[in-house]
Amino acid sequence: MLALSFEHALKNQELQVYYQPQACTDTGEIVGVEALVRWQHPYWGNVPPSDFIPIAEKLNWIWTIDKWVMKTACQQMADWHAAGYPLKLSINWSARNFQNPDVVDRVAEILKQMQLDPVYLEIELTETILLEDFQKALATMRGLCRLGVRVALDDFGTGYSSFFNLKQFPFNSLKIDRSFMNNLYPNSKNAIIVKSIIEMGHLLHLDVVGEGVETEEQLEFLHQHHCDAWQGYLLSAPITAAYFMEVFLRGDRKFFSLREKSLDAS
Ligand code: C2E
Ligand code: CA
Ligand code: CA
Numbered sequence: 001m002l003a004l005s006f007e008h009a010l011k012n013q014e015l016q017v018y019y020q021p022q023a024c025t026d027t028g029e030i031v032g033v034e035a036l037v038r039w040q041h042p043y044w045g046n047v048p049p050s051d052f053i054p055i056a057e058k059l060n061w062i063w064t065i066d067k068w069v070m071k072t073a074c075q076q077m078a079d080w081h082a083a084g085y086p087l088k089l090s091i092n093w094s095a096r097n098f099q100n101p102d103v104v105d106r107v108a109e110i111l112k113q114m115q116l117d118p119v120y121l122e123i124e125l126t127e128t129i130l131l132e133d134f135q136k137a138l139a140t141m142r143g144l145c146r147l148g149v150r151v152a153l154d155d156f157g158t159g160y161s162s163f164f165n166l167k168q169f170p171f172n173s174l175k176i177d178r179s180f181m182n183n184l185y186p187n188s189k190n191a192i193i194v195k196s197i198i199e200m201g202h203l204l205h206l207d208v209v210g211e212g213v214e215t216e217e218q219l220e221f222l223h224q225h226h227c228d229a230w231q232g233y234l235l236s237a238p239i240t241a242a243y244f245m246e247v248f249l250r251g252d253r254k255f256f257s258l259r260e261k262s263l264d265a266s
Contacts, residue, residue: 005041006061010068014040017072018238021248022090022209022231025223030248032088034124034231035073036238037065053094062094063103071110074121076241078114085249090122090152098125099136104143111147118148124175125151127159138169145170152209156197166204174201178212178232184221191221198225 009015019033039047056062070091077089097103111118123144141151150172156162158177166174176197184191194210201208210222213232222230239247 006056006059006065009039009041010064012042014042015065015068016040016240017069017076019073019076019241019244020231020238021236021244022088022229023235025210025219025227025230030087031229032090032122033244034090034092034238035069036092037069038238057094057096060096062096063100066091066093066097067106067110070107074110074114074116077120078116080245080249081116081120083249086120088120088122088150090124092124092154095125095128095137098140099133100140101136103140104147107144107149108147111149119150122150122152122173124154126154127156127162127165134168141169155211157193166206171206173207173209173228175209175211176227181210181212181214181218181232184218194221194227195225198222198227202226 016038018036018038020036021030022032022034023029024031037049037053039049039052041047053062053065056065073089073091077087080087107121111121144151151170152173152175153162153165153169153171154175155177156174157180159165165171174197176194180190180194180197182190184194198208207228210218210227210230211232213219213222213230213234215234218232219230219234236244236248
């Protein structure tokens with residue numbers, strides 16, 4: 001029943017890709033977008049990914065969905081690059097995809113087809129990756145790295161054996177889970193954890209991204225502690241490509257620029 005729904009969803013264009021902008025913490029420039037899938041079902045309305053992704057994983061539809069998201073978002077990115085906006089694209093992958101032996105070839109094919117430089121593509125993974133077949137996952141990740149695609153560890157701090165994952169897998173960046181963004185007052189547990197993750201990430205030569213930033217205070221904290229980039233409702237919720245283009249690329253919307261802010265203040 002649900003497998004049929006996925007088939008219909010893809011055929012009838014019920015799936016859509018939304019984009020959440022990511023900004024450089026230091027300059028405020030938009031450096032990339034995270035692609036997030038949306039499902040507008042004709043009867044059920046808007047079905048959140050947290051509801052349907054686990055089912056798609058169980059029914060073995062996840063690679064079909066993730067591949068469709070990757071293709072759609074890479075096409076969009078190629079258009080933005082051609083228009084003069086060299087943004088990075090982050091996509092979310094289920095750990096399941098790492099068990100599929102030909103995913104690296106499919107990624108290479110799509111990048112070639114879209115004439116997109118692999119350094120602009122980043123694949124985000126959650127830590128459950130290790131719960132599946134470790135050797136296969138490692139081989140897939142190494143294949144992606146050889147292609148030049150970047151890999152990010154998503155939701156850092158919430159899963160299993162985070163440090164083991166960081167040690168074993170060739171990640172390029174890590175994203176601090178949004179559950180740590182609350183109560184970032186001096187010496188609070190979250191403040192100490194976030195500060196430590198940023199420091200550790202930098203010592204491991206990883207880019208560190210803060211997620212779920214909703215207030216100026218949270219952004220200020222990330223800036224003070226040299227977090228590389230951030231995303232969250234303070235900048236924007238995930239939005240359609242057309243809206244992103246209008247507001248962030250063509251529009252004269254002023255981004256949060258802490259550098260400008262401190263110049264203004266001086
Ligand atoms: P995620 O990768 O951690 O994505 C971030 C989620 O937090 C998104 O929820 C986003 O809308 C939400 N978010 C962003 N900024 C804020 C904020 O400031 N505050 C709060 N409270 N929330 C914020 P979304 O789009 O519902 O996605 C949920 C999860 O579903 C994602 O978590 C990701 O794990 C998964 N997902 C989404 N799209 C895909 C996809 O194409 N493939 C796969 N495999 N998983 C996906
Ligand atoms: Ca993500
Ligand atoms: Ca996340």
